[in-house]
Amino acid sequence: xxxxxxxxxxxxxxxxxxxxxxxxxxxxxxxxxxxxxxxxxxxxxxxxxxxxxxxxxxxxxxxxxxxxxxxxxxxxxxxxxxxxxxxxxxxxxxxxxxxxxxxxxxxxxxxxxxxxxxxxxxxxxxxxxxxxxxxxxxxxxxxxxxxxxxxxxxxxxxxxxxxxxxxxxxxxxxxxxxxxxxxxxxxxxxxxxxxxxxxxxxxxxxxxxxxxxxxxxxxxxxxxxxxxxxxxxxxxxxxxxxxxxxxxxxxxxxxxxxxxxxxxxxxxxxxxxxxxxxxxxxxxxxxxxxxxxxxxxxxxxxxxxxxxxxxxxxxxxxxxxxxxxxxxxxxxxxxxxxxxxxxxxxxxxxxxxxxxxxxxxxxxxxxxxxxxxxxxxxxxxxxxxxxxxxxxxxxxxxxxxxxxxxxxxxxxxxxxxxxxxxxxxxxxxxxxxxxxxxxxxxxxxxxxxxxxxxxxxxxxxxxxxxxxxxxxxxxxxxxxxxxxxxxxxxxxxxxxxxxxxxxxxxxxxxxxxxxxxxxxxxxxxxxxxxxxxxxxxxxxxxxxxxxxxxxxxxx
Numbered sequence: 001x002x003x004x005x006x007x008x009x010x011x012x013x014x015x016x017x018x019x020x021x022x023x024x025x026x027x028x029x030x031x032x033x034x035x036x037x038x039x040x041x042x043x044x045x046x047x048x049x050x051x052x053x054x055x056x057x058x059x060x061x062x063x064x065x066x067x068x069x070x071x072x073x074x075x076x077x078x079x080x081x082x083x084x085x086x087x088x089x090x091x092x093x094x095x096x097x098x099x100x101x102x103x104x105x106x107x108x109x110x111x112x113x114x115x116x117x118x119x120x121x122x123x124x125x126x127x128x129x130x131x132x133x134x135x136x137x138x139x140x141x142x143x144x145x146x147x148x149x150x151x152x153x154x155x156x157x158x159x160x161x162x163x164x165x166x167x168x169x170x171x172x173x174x175x176x177x178x179x180x181x182x183x184x185x186x187x188x189x190x191x192x193x194x195x196x197x198x199x200x201x202x203x204x205x206x207x208x209x210x211x212x213x214x215x216x217x218x219x220x221x222x223x224x225x226x227x228x229x230x231x232x233x234x235x236x237x238x239x240x241x242x243x244x245x246x247x248x249x250x251x252x253x254x255x256x257x258x259x260x261x262x263x264x265x266x267x268x269x270x271x272x273x274x275x276x277x278x279x280x281x282x283x284x285x286x287x288x289x290x291x292x293x294x295x296x297x298x299x300x301x302x303x304x305x306x307x308x309x310x311x312x313x314x315x316x317x318x319x320x321x322x323x324x325x326x327x328x329x330x331x332x333x334x335x336x337x338x339x340x341x342x343x344x345x346x347x348x349x350x351x352x353x354x355x356x357x358x359x360x361x362x363x364x365x366x367x368x369x370x371x372x373x374x375x376x377x378x379x380x381x382x383x384x385x386x387x388x389x390x391x392x393x394x395x396x397x398x399x400x401x402x403x404x405x406x407x408x409x410x411x412x413x414x415x416x417x418x419x420x421x422x423x424x425x426x427x428x429x430x431x432x433x434x435x436x437x438x439x440x441x442x443x444x445x446x447x448x449x450x451x452x453x454x455x456x457x458x459x460x461x462x463x464x465x466x467x468x469x470x471x472x473x474x475x476x477x478x479x480x481x482x483x484x485x486x487x488x489x490x491x492x493x494x495x496x497x498x499x500x501x502x503x504x505x506x507x508x509x510x511x512x513x514x515x516x517x518x519x520x521x522x523x524x525x526x527x528x529x530x531x532x533x534x535x536x537x538x539x540x541x542x543x544x545x546x547x548x549x550x551x552x553x554x555x
Contacts, residue, residue, distance in 0.1 A: 060081055108517050145168050186224070198533050207280075257319055273301060278365065279343075279368065283366075285514075287355070287356055292346045293346045307335050374450075411442075414437070510522070
């Protein structure tokens, strides 16, 4: 007998019960080489760091709710926003996207596992000690690093305490370790997607999420060595007396900015592209329509590899960059709007005149796309050199950045977690709690980050703990939104934990979605499929009866 579930399809407890090896929680604390276990390890570890970074952000917003600096001292405030940014980027966004891809990609291409399972496990197990090492720097006598998540010299090379063991040293060592982990993951993903696709899975039958992972990891291989290299040079300046970036010893701090942004602007798309891939999976599934312009979206995705390698210096319009070079980078930066616009057009055309199903994954995807429009438009504005110089180093930049990293990417991650949760756990979550989570997040995110645009236009600088009273109104709204955003996580945690323990059992394909991952059991067996599948149809083939008949959800 099939259980009735208001959203998605669930089945009776007795049907297709997973083996003990699939439900034993101890495997998540082991050196497992199963990509599914490693994917969950990544996601849970990254979410733990997300909570820590969120707590740091709430202290920052508590400080900024009044114009005076009256909650924490200024050095500690500098450490708070530095560690908030570093942890959110290097220990939440990057590892959570790698974790999601770890779980989904082998299933989506019909593979038994990743190409290099042991390398996969080593790459994950570097992250927890690196993250703990970074956060432990709060307990050093000189405190944690205070130079922002980009760690510009010469500020980052100053060491008033004179101690070798200082926050900057811990920051640089952690970044080097996390960079090595990311390179391992990139090698593995590219090899897996190129070598281990199921028979019939040509490149133009790959789901767009796989295309975005392939593109993002190619960008990691090409651009990430620049960041790892500059971190090693910084380590040498801090420890053995080299002067790569010391301006008074013939070093060049601007060289650091070039190398840092050569990686760190493409990396924005390393984060954003998988988020776009998530939207491209969920929007067709919940509008019951094929993805509009599939091939154009795939080609637009891979075009980010060369385009994003030509845009880094737009972060340095105010760093003494020659005028002619500013103009070159302004035009190359605006080129990014073309493939991005293709994607937005494809999502819009897919839902045009379709019958939308607004379950929780679709709400988060829809909300993420709407807020990405603000992120994209303000990104085009910042790419224009005259405007960028006007708002340089103000809260306008902070608002734009957070509309990317939280209002788009984190929204996409929540959409993905709800979408693939039945496949991962074999259980259905509560739609009611999921929707409460969505609305709290959507309202809280806009209340927190939208006020930063007018604040920036009015001239409020970022990275300050006190400000002119004329900025107080927008800051109060932003801080109250930040506290709401913090509260919004609670129904998510309660929902996921309770669903994993006692949720209704999920069918193979509770959303009636296309994709190979929905053809195997929920959760999948150790080697994913009873037999390697043969692909004989295009992706997003929602015209077939099996994607509209709920009685076939467990076939």
